Amino acid sequence: MTTRRTFLQLGAAVGAGGLIRWQLDPTSGLLFNTARAFASVQTQQTALSGAEIRRVGFVNSLRTFAGRRVGDASFEVGMFEFQQQVLPEDFYAEKPAPFKAGTYVWGYLVGDAAPSWPGTTVEALKGRTTTIKYVNALPFDPVLRKYLTIDQTIHWADPLNQMGSFDPFKGPIPTVVHLHGAEDSSSFDGAPEAWFTPDGRHGRGYSTLVATAPNAAVYQYPNNQQATTLWFHDHALGITRINVFSGLAAFYFIRDQYDTGRSDNPLRLPAGPQEIELMIQDRQFDTNGQLLFPDSPANPSLVDGPPGNPGLHPYWIPEFFGDVICVNGRSWPHLNVEPRRYRFRIVNASNARFFRMGLADSASGAQGPSLWQIGTDGGLLDRPVKLPGLVEPPATDPSPTTRLFLAPSERADIILDFTGLSGRRFTLTNDAQVPFPSGSPLDPSDPTRAVMEFRVTLPLSGSDTTYNPASGAPLRGGPNQEPIIVRLADPSAGRLAPGVQPSHTRQLVLFEFEGPNGQPVEDLINNTKWRGIRDRAGNPPDTPVPGSSQDTFGQGIWMTELPRVGSTEVWEWLNLTVDAHPIHIHLIQFQLINRQAVAVDPNTGEPTYTAAWASQFPGGKFFGYKVNPNGNVRWGLVNYPPGTIIPGYGPPHDYLTPNADGALGGNPAFSPFLSGPVLPPLPGEAGWKDTIKVFPGFVNRFVVRWAPQAVAVNGVQPGQNLYSFDPTKGPGYVLHCHILDHEDNEMMRPYLPVP
Amino acid sequence: MRFGPCNPSGTRASTRLAPSNGDRTLRLALVLALPTIALEQFLHTDRWTLAALPLYQALHWFSDSLLALPLAAAGVWAGQRIATRLGLGDSNPLDVVGRACLIALLFALLLVPGAALHEAADRLTHVHAGSATHSHVPLPRRSTGGPRSLARFAGHALSDAFTGQAAGLPLTILALLWGGHGGPLRGTAATKTLEA
Numbered sequence: 001m002t003t004r005r006t007f008l009q010l011g012a013a014v015g016a017g018g019l020i021r022w023q024l025d026p027t028s029g030l031l032f033n034t035a036r037a038f039a040s041v042q043t044q045q046t047a048l049s050g051a052e053i054r055r056v057g058f059v060n061s062l063r064t065f066a067g068r069r070v071g072d073a074s075f076e077v078g079m080f081e082f083q084q085q086v087l088p089e090d091f092y093a094e095k096p097a098p099f100k101a102g103t104y105v106w107g108y109l110v111g112d113a114a115p116s117w118p119g120t121t122v123e124a125l126k127g128r129t130t131t132i133k134y135v136n137a138l139p140f141d142p143v144l145r146k147y148l149t150i151d152q153t154i155h156w157a158d159p160l161n162q163m164g165s166f167d168p169f170k171g172p173i174p175t176v177v178h179l180h181g182a183e184d185s186s187s188f189d190g191a192p193e194a195w196f197t198p199d200g201r202h203g204r205g206y207s208t209l210v211a212t213a214p215n216a217a218v219y220q221y222p223n224n225q226q227a228t229t230l231w232f233h234d235h236a237l238g239i240t241r242i243n244v245f246s247g248l249a250a251f252y253f254i255r256d257q258y259d260t261g262r263s264d265n266p267l268r269l270p271a272g273p274q275e276i277e278l279m280i281q282d283r284q285f286d287t288n289g290q291l292l293f294p295d296s297p298a299n300p301s302l303v304d305g306p307p308g309n310p311g312l313h314p315y316w317i318p319e320f321f322g323d324v325i326c327v328n329g330r331s332w333p334h335l336n337v338e339p340r341r342y343r344f345r346i347v348n349a350s351n352a353r354f355f356r357m358g359l360a361d362s363a364s365g366a367q368g369p370s371l372w373q374i375g376t377d378g379g380l381l382d383r384p385v386k387l388p389g390l391v392e393p394p395a396t397d398p399s400p401t402t403r404l405f406l407a408p409s410e411r412a413d414i415i416l417d418f419t420g421l422s423g424r425r426f427t428l429t430n431d432a433q434v435p436f437p438s439g440s441p442l443d444p445s446d447p448t449r450a451v452m453e454f455r456v457t458l459p460l461s462g463s464d465t466t467y468n469p470a471s472g473a474p475l476r477g478g479p480n481q482e483p484i485i486v487r488l489a490d491p492s493a494g495r496l497a498p499g500v501q502p503s504h505t506r507q508l509v510l511f512e513f514e515g516p517n518g519q520p521v522e523d524l525i526n527n528t529k530w531r532g533i534r535d536r537a538g539n540p541p542d543t544p545v546p547g548s549s550q551d552t553f554g555q556g557i558w559m560t561e562l563p564r565v566g567s568t569e570v571w572e573w574l575n576l577t578v579d580a581h582p583i584h585i586h587l588i589q590f591q592l593i594n595r596q597a598v599a600v601d602p603n604t605g606e607p608t609y610t611a612a613w614a615s616q617f618p619g620g621k622f623f624g625y626k627v628n629p630n631g632n633v634r635w636g637l638v639n640y641p642p643g644t645i646i647p648g649y650g651p652p653h654d655y656l657t658p659n660a661d662g663a664l665g666g667n668p669a670f671s672p673f674l675s676g677p678v679l680p681p682l683p684g685e686a687g688w689k690d691t692i693k694v695f696p697g698f699v700n701r702f703v704v705r706w707a708p709q710a711v712a713v714n715g716v717q718p719g720q721n722l723y724s725f726d727p728t729k730g731p732g733y734v735l736h737c738h739i740l741d742h743e744d745n746e747m748m749r750p751y752l753p754v755p
Numbered sequence: 756m757r758f759g760p761c762n763p764s765g766t767r768a769s770t771r772l773a774p775s776n777g778d779r780t781l782r783l784a785l786v787l788a789l790p791t792i793a794l795e796q797f798l799h800t801d802r803w804t805l806a807a808l809p810l811y812q813a814l815h816w817f818s819d820s821l822l823a824l825p826l827a828a829a830g831v832w833a834g835q836r837i838a839t840r841l842g843l844g845d846s847n848p849l850d851v852v853g854r855a856c857l858i859a860l861l862f863a864l865l866l867v868p869g870a871a872l873h874e875a876a877d878r879l880t881h882v883h884a885g886s887a888t889h890s891h892v893p894l895p896r897r898s899t900g901g902p903r904s905l906a907r908f909a910g911h912a913l914s915d916a917f918t919g920q921a922a923g924l925p926l927t928i929l930a931l932l933w934g935g936h937g938g939p940l941r942g943t944a945a946t947k948t949l950e951a
Binding site: 003005009010013018213214 | 777778780781800811814815817818819820821822824825828876
């Protein structure tokens, strides 16, 4: 029968269509695993001295985004590989093809703009959602993968299931985008396991607002927080340091009815061409002008040594430091300015380098005009903070500084006043040690002492009636201004603000696991690795850290930080390493209460807490490193005697059992080891923060709350969700060190607010 | 075969040489669906993804076309019937164009609920999607939640469907002109005339 046969044929067609569709699912579809061919070789590079580039002066002009920021409610962001002139133009002119065209970088193509490093700035409006389709359009065989060796021995995205291999990765590059500092759903937060590759493979945390191409994800941001400077960057597990180093970063401004970005904004902040974003990053180049990331003794850098433990991590280095300072993707640029006030939105987007900055007259070296900080990570300050930028002795502790002090990922909103300074040039200087603070002071000839130059060469166009920070006038709390900051902490006294009643205190330890030569193997948060597993290499079976809970999204990770949504907590971080770590907590803006030193053993130079902490470990056989008779270091099961720190074991006690201080975290109480006064936040830290420097040898206290910024003290109760989304759902959030080389190698923990 | 096609002279053709009404409907539906879905997909897929994943995109197009085939077949079947009732012939080029337009119009209308079915297919086959609004449209999660959003969704789907006919309609006209059209259907005026 025609009818019956036709229906059968149609049914078969629909069935076939459905089957194909089913098998196209990038997570499990057979059709998706079609043949792919990849080829890669690692490339010998000779490091180029940054001093050679610095010697020619500030010849590059600064790339700016004023007038071409993308403010649409919905658009696409693609990730591409392309060539960009980062170094001075003349440098490339004498190079052979293909290097003549510039440095190979990866960057975001935002909306209709051309791809660039950094990508074109996004401007979102408070209260209006922004929907972005992120497309991983990197080549299957990118040029940069031959320069930037991807270490597969660290716990990483691993799209080809090769984790543990000592061979460089030769497959498709996983990426995922995190909007840093945003109050957003964890489904769109760029979870480390939410990566996707150019050929459509997905991590176990992948999610998208709507079904889309397999090499893409659609994220939506509510933009309900206060006007501020956010930035978005790559966040894929174990490869963030490479992806951000390659250029996958861009600014994201949130505007509101006060901070409109227009010249008639009610705050009278400099706007239009006088509002400029500065993304500051250090890089290393080779003699062909290509990016260099040290991966072996064959590819030495001029600042970093080769990998310190090649028998454990053949290509990973503990911190990347370059000797070329790039601003907005150009080396040591200059900016021509008028003799008037300018607003600069600054992010330190380096892998590991801290910056302590001031202004100096380029000709005489004399002190330049003050920097006026008007905002932090999460929005405007109540009043401006004057940073004269005096030359100071290198600080190794949270001593007050007059300079603009930014760790990786910290932002600052700055006003510089060039009024009356026509014809002069000013250098933005830097004097932060590398690593910070344990590194030596920068040599006077170190090229990284300069960041960029401001040239007051343009004629004044009209009078300058913008907000003058020297007046000290408030930025919040007045008419046509955002209300004053909701204070969870009192920054002048260095204690909790009146009325703030934390549900819990957590005491967490930062610890560095070193190899036999003293070189770092991993830095850990609360001695716990990403998965939250005590690793025995399966024999006997691995066990989760006591007091942890498995994630419900199927990522195979165990979480210890499970605060109730709506609750307020105090998190105390004791840093037992020798360097400061910028700790970033996703989803929330929070505040620094204070810092307080712990006692140090004069014989070892270590905090006395370290020995007390070590004594609590019970011993046993766990995964670690072994030194073979021939001196080679290899991973293996190690029998740790009682009283020694077992790296990755987690805290010595059950996480949820309060210690003598009544704090969660599974560690001995901090209070018996405290020494010295309580130090209130630095003036530039006395606002909303999403990344805070945790200094070594100090207990650093944060007050954290899982509620929108604007909610009043005690305006929310534990269990009450005041976000416009449900933060208890999805793959979850993370907290981590924002030294990218650390966060890539286990210094990151998942967390999830619970109902 | 009971309802064999007729040649232009009106005599019954050999059942061995000519396809059945059902076969012809299916063929015409394929001619209609494949280019329509192809154009929709092409217009809504960014060039980077097209270039990066050509095989995936081809399979995606093929599966979507197969899933849309019943809708196209329904459009063809109903369009042919209505055209015949309206007295449109199958040899006059103008009539053929009118016939094709009717088919394309019906298919476009059917693609509106088809978009919702496409959503369901996405939800079933893409387990990690938070929701499965038409894959190329980054609409908010609540896009089909209220009457206004539903209207927006339907409007978008209709717009897509009509745009797709820019490819489907010409090929349908060509297919009808080429000879695949002539099948009088049971119970239609033309059939009755021939049978008489």
